[in-house]
Amino acid sequence: MENQENNNLSELDQLKAQYETLKQQFDQQEIVNDRLMKSSIKHSTDFYKRYRWLQVVLYPLLALIGLLAIDCDLGGNLSAKVFWVTYCMICLVIELLLTRKLQLKTLENGDLLTLSNHARSFKKLFSIFLILCYSTIMIVTCGWLLWRIGNGVANLGVALLFLCVVMATVVIVGIYEVRYKTKACDDIIRQIEAAETPMDKKSGFDKKQKGFIIAMIAVFLSLDVWVGYLIASNLKLVGDTFRYERAEGDLSTKGSLEIWEIYNLTWVADKARFLETTMVEDNDSLVYRWSADTTELALYTLKKTTEVGPAISSAVLGGKPLVKRLETGPYKEGTFTAIMLELMPEATILFKRMTEDALLQPQPVNIAVVIDGQVYQEWRIANAVCSAFFINANPNWSKDEVEAFCKRLIKQ
């Protein structure tokens, strides 16, 4: 026993003697030179600054890509744009707040175990953030795909395949983010954990961290509710959209409906001038329609008839109805309210025949809806999809007038 204690003492004495030698040896060295000092002072970089540029570039880039996608695929839906920009901003702010946890202050003023506890909590908080952030992305993707399927733009197979690709991307990016951004934490935790006692190790979150988590969940839940509402309103489940559908087997009509193609804007002149008719083909009928704006005096030629009669009309179909289904939104073009019009199968054939040449033209096709001989409005086919196309309601119409027009149209 005594021998053992003596051994211990001599071992420690030896250690201290060696340390004294080390001190003497190192004290004699110059070690620090001017170049080293200058170089160190020049580098005022902090611990997590290397991630900052990525955050500052990545999120605005993501926001920009999203805005372009919304412009291309959702007709520039303003609500979707506001949502996307808000989402990107919130993610950026949360990520900046999280990375601050392991900043320089901890390295300078924190003790070793505080640093490891900070690293541990950063890792957990970052994982929670990623789950919340990517859940919202998945909801957005699903909603967008549902919208596309609902509007006949994509079929179920393609949508499911796309969903799988997005899910795989999210998982891969998520794993990469966790591994890349928490790698430094892993190193700290792994190296310090070996020497930690259970008392040193803080499990769970403190009050401040719990508050942060609750706030983070609340923010992302609000975002999820918001995007859910946007999706539901785009799918016509909620909101100020009108949706009318002709009942199965209902072939009743009231009055006449004709759809004319405006194939040429002939000229603009005063009423006394002869009509320019060189562009009018055989069997075409001319309909004069003076603009409501008396200073404009625009005259349009409408291609009303084909070899078999009017281009599209209930008369050609033997009094059968033309419109199967219609609904307003979600597209908006300026102050116009878009109305999506789906024709009955027989009317669709006529419509395609009327527009197949015109749709190949670089300029948009113009049509006119004529109810009981009255030209209601000039319309532009915004986007012809399968048996449906979009028309723009009169910008001066109120919401009630648009609804009344839709109700009248569905009866034709």
Place this chain on the structure above:
Amino acid sequence: MNNDKEHQFELLVRQHKRTIYTVCYMFSHDKAEIDDLFQEILIRLWNGFDSYEGRSDARTWIYRVALNTAINQDKKERRRIETVPLTVDIDPYEADDPKTQQIRELYDRISRLDLIDRSLILLWLEGITYDEIGAIIGITPNNVGVRLLRIKEKLVKMSNNE
């Protein structure tokens, strides 16, 4: 004003150069690694120099930053910073003179300990009080005593096994 701050910082670093170098030596494997780590620690010290402002003992603060940086070392990241070689005449890993051999023996013993134990024994050898060691590591002074006892036993056991 800024030159004054740089001057004060330089004085502080020159005064505690040995402390920093010792930490670098105990947490590195070769001279190049010491150079890298030394520079990384200097950068951290300079970045935190404003917040330090003499609020705590300079030696304690320098040990805290140096040990935190050594434990948190990211070799891949450090290589991105242009390293300036230190002005040192000896190679504590290679030289054969008796004094350097003694230093190397010390290194061999301490480097076999894990990182926290390595930090603890260094602070103890430096003659820092248990209270200060506790503040740097983040444990109670009593715990420091218990841990040091275990480390000493470990060192003796290592020595007996050789």
